[in-house]
Amino acid sequence: MTTRHAITAGFVPLLDSALLVVAREMGFAEAQGIDLTLLRERSWASIRDRLAVRHIDVAHILGPMPIAGNLGLNLPAPEMIVPMALGLGGNAVTVSPALWQAMADHGATADLDARANGAALRAAIAVRTGAPLRFGVVHPYSGHNYELRYWLAASGIDPDRDIEIVVLPPPDMGDALSEGVIDGYCAGEPWNTFGVLRRGGHLATVKAAIWRSSPEKVLGVNARWGAANPEAMAALLVALYQASLWCARPENHAALATLLAQPAYVGHDVDLLLPALDGKLPVGGETVRTVGDFFVPNAKAATFPWKSHALWFYTQMVRWRQIGHTAERQRLAAETYRPDIYRAALKDLGIAMPSVSAKVEGALTVATPVGSSGVLTLGPDGFFDGGRFDPDDVEAYIASQTVG
Amino acid sequence: MKPNELNVLVIDENRIRAAIIEEGLRDAGYDQVTVIDVMHGLARRIADLNPDIIVIDLENPNRDMLESMFQLSRAVKRPIAMFVDKSDEASIEAAVEAGVSAYIVDGLKQERVRPILKMAISRFNAFSRLSRELEETRGELENRKVIDRAKGLLMRSRGLSEEAAYALLRRTAMNQNRKIVEIAQSLVTAASLLDPGGTE
Numbered sequence: 163m164t165t166r167h168a169i170t171a172g173f174v175p176l177l178d179s180a181l182l183v184v185a186r187e188m189g190f191a192e193a194q195g196i197d198l199t200l201l202r203e204r205s206w207a208s209i210r211d212r213l214a215v216r217h218i219d220v221a222h223i224l225g226p227m228p229i230a231g232n233l234g235l236n237l238p239a240p241e242m243i244v245p246m247a248l249g250l251g252g253n254a255v256t257v258s259p260a261l262w263q264a265m266a267d268h269g270a271t272a273d274l275d276a277r278a279n280g281a282a283l284r285a286a287i288a289v290r291t292g293a294p295l296r297f298g299v300v301h302p303y304s305g306h307n308y309e310l311r312y313w314l315a316a317s318g319i320d321p322d323r324d325i326e327i328v329v330l331p332p333p334d335m336g337d338a339l340s341e342g343v344i345d346g347y348c349a350g351e352p353w354n355t356f357g358v359l360r361r362g363g364h365l366a367t368v369k370a371a372i373w374r375s376s377p378e379k380v381l382g383v384n385a386r387w388g389a390a391n392p393e394a395m396a397a398l399l400v401a402l403y404q405a406s407l408w409c410a411r412p413e414n415h416a417a418l419a420t421l422l423a424q425p426a427y428v429g430h431d432v433d434l435l436l437p438a439l440d441g442k443l444p445v446g447g448e449t450v451r452t453v454g455d456f457f458v459p460n461a462k463a464a465t466f467p468w469k470s471h472a473l474w475f476y477t478q479m480v481r482w483r484q485i486g487h488t489a490e491r492q493r494l495a496a497e498t499y500r501p502d503i504y505r506a507a508l509k510d511l512g513i514a515m516p517s518v519s520a521k522v523e524g525a526l527t528v529a530t531p532v533g534s535s536g537v538l539t540l541g542p543d544g545f546f547d548g549g550r551f552d553p554d555d556v557e558a559y560i561a562s563q564t565v566g
Numbered sequence: 567m568k569p570n571e572l573n574v575l576v577i578d579e580n581r582i583r584a585a586i587i588e589e590g591l592r593d594a595g596y597d598q599v600t601v602i603d604v605m606h607g608l609a610r611r612i613a614d615l616n617p618d619i620i621v622i623d624l625e626n627p628n629r630d631m632l633e634s635m636f637q638l639s640r641a642v643k644r645p646i647a648m649f650v651d652k653s654d655e656a657s658i659e660a661a662v663e664a665g666v667s668a669y670i671v672d673g674l675k676q677e678r679v680r681p682i683l684k685m686a687i688s689r690f691n692a693f694s695r696l697s698r699e700l701e702e703t704r705g706e707l708e709n710r711k712v713i714d715r716a717k718g719l720l721m722r723s724r725g726l727s728e729e730a731a732y733a734l735l736r737r738t739a740m741n742q743n744r745k746i747v748e749i750a751q752s753l754v755t756a757a758s759l760l761d762p763g764g765t766e
Contacts, residue, residue: 204626205626206630207633212662302633328609328631329631334627
C-alpha cells in the first residue's frame with residue numbers, strides 16, 4: 163500500500179485498550195498503511211486535553227465522554243465523533259470483604275446475579291449504622307458511573323442519598339478498598355481482578371449481569387481531524403475491526419494477555435489480564451465464575467457505534483442531573499455516534515453489519531439473528547430489571563426514570 | 567482581594583518541580599501557597615484547604631477525581647471550574663504543551679489568575695528543559711565511556727595508539743555515515759559476543 167497515514171492515538175492502560183494495541187502490534191495498522199503511534203495517558207482528563215490541542219488524533223475513551231464534551235459539559239473538549247466502539251462489557255463491581263459478608267448475610271451469592279445481590283446490598287444498607295457506604299467510580303461521564311447507579315437505583319438504593327459515590331483513579335481502587343477508604347467500586351479490568359486477587363475484595367456483580375452486551379469504551383475522534391483525514395480514519399477502522407477479530411479468538415487470549423502485560427501498555431501481570439479475556443472471573447476466595455459476554459471485542463456487532471447507546475448515555479446524564487433535557491441536546495448526543503462512517507469504512511470487508519443505526523435496548527432476551535447485510539446475531543442484551551430503552555421515545559424513558 | 571490573598575494549591579508528585587512552582591508563586595507575591603506532593607487522602611485535603619486556584623501537573627492520575635469534585639458542591643464549598651475556557655485556545659495549548667493544568671474558583675476573574683498560569687507554564691517548561699539537559703549530559707557521559715572502551719579494544723587487539731584507535735573509529739563512522747558512538751557500541755557488543763568472559 164502506497165498511501166501512508168500517520169495517526170497518534172491516546173489510550174488509558176486498561177484491558178479494553180486491546181484493539182488499539184493489537185492493531186499496532188499485530189500489524190493490522192501497518193497493513194492499512196498506517197503508522198500508528200500509541201500514547202499512554204493516566205487520566206481521561208489528559209486524554210481530553212491532548213485531543214483538544216491535537217497532540218492525539220483519536221483515543222480509546224469512555225463512551226459517554228465525547229457526548230459530554232459535545233454538550234459542553236467537559237471543557238476544554240474539542241468537538242468529537244465516535245465512528246466505532248471498542249467492544250462491549252468488561253466492568254465489574256468489587257466490594258470489601260466486610261461489605262461482602264454483610265451482603266452474604268442477606269442472601270448475596272457468588273453467582274454475581276445483579277438482582278439478588280442488589281437486593282442483598284439494599285438489605286445490608288437498611289440495617290447499617292454509621293456513615294453511608296462509599297463506592298468509587300472512574301469518571302462522572304462513564305459507563306461505570308451509570309451502570310453502578312442503574313443497578314443501585316433498580317435495587318431500591320438511592321445512589322446519592324443511601325450511599326456516596328466518589329471518583330478515584332482505577333489503580334488506586336484496590337488500595338482504597340483494603341484501607342477502608344471505600345467499600346466498593348465499579349471499574350474496568352484489570353482492576354476488579356486486581357482487587358479480588360491482590361487486595362482481598364469480592365465481586366458483587368458484573369456489567370454483563372446489569373446490562374448484557376452494553377457499551378463501554380469507544381474510539382473518540384477529534385471531529386476536525388476526522389473531517390480533514392477521512393481516508394486515514396477509514397483505514398484505522400478497518401485495522402481496528404481486524405484487531406477485534408483477532409482479540410476475539412480464544413487461541414489468541416494468552417498472546418494478547420502477554421502483549422498487554424508489557425510496561426508500555428497495561429503493564430500488569432498476565433494473571434490479572436487473562437480472566438476478563440477468558441470470561442472466567444475470580445469472584446473472591448478461591449471461587450471462579452464463568453461469565454457469558456463479560457468482555458466482547460467483536461461478536462454481536464461489538465464495534466458498531468449504536469445511536470441507541472449514545473442516547474442511553476444521554477438519558478443517564480439527564481437522570482443524574484448532569485444536564486437538563488432539551489430536544490437539541492438529545493440531537494447532539496445522537497449525532498456524536500456515527501454508524502454511517504463505520505458502515506462506509508467497513509463495507510468492502512464483506513462483514514455482517516446492522517442495517518439500522520439504533521435498536522430497542524433490552525429487547526432481546528436470547529441471542530437473535532437479525533436482518534442485516536449478512537448473518538449477524540445480536541443479544542441477549544437485557545437489563546437485569548427487565549427495563550427497555552426505546553431510542554424513538556427518549557422523553558418517555560426520561561420521564562419514567564426514578565432518581566432514587 | 568490583592569493577588570497575594572488568593573489561596574493557591576500546587577499538586578505535583580514531582581517534589582522538585584512543585585518546589586520550583588511554589589518559589590515562583592512566592593516571588594510573584596502569592597503568600598498563601600500550599601504544595602501537595604503525596605496523593606494519599608488528596609480529596610479530603612483539597613476540601614479542607616478550599617483553594618481559590620489549583621495548579622496540577624497534567625499527567626497526574628487524580629485529575630478525573632479532582633474535576634469530579636468540582637461538580638459536587640458538597641465536596642468543596644465553592645464550586646470550582648476549569649481554568650482554561652474554550653475561547654482561550656492558545657493558553658490551553660501552551661499549558662498542555664508544558665504539562666500543566668489549572669482550575670479556579672468559579673467567578674474569579676480570568677485576568678487575576680492569568681499571571682499564575684503563565685508563571686506555571688514557564689516554570690514547567692524550564693523544568694523540562696533542565697531535565698532534558700541533564701539527560702543529555704548523562705547520555706554524553708555514557709557515550710564517552712563506550713568510546714573509551716572501544717578505543718581500548720582496538721588498542722589491545724590491533725596494537726594501535728589511543729590516537730590511532732580514535733581515528734579508526736572516526737573514519738569508519740564517516741565511511742558508514744554513522745555516529746562514532748554507534749560504531750563504538752557495535753564494536754563493544756561484538757567483542758562481548760565473541761568473548762563473553764573477556765575483560766575488555
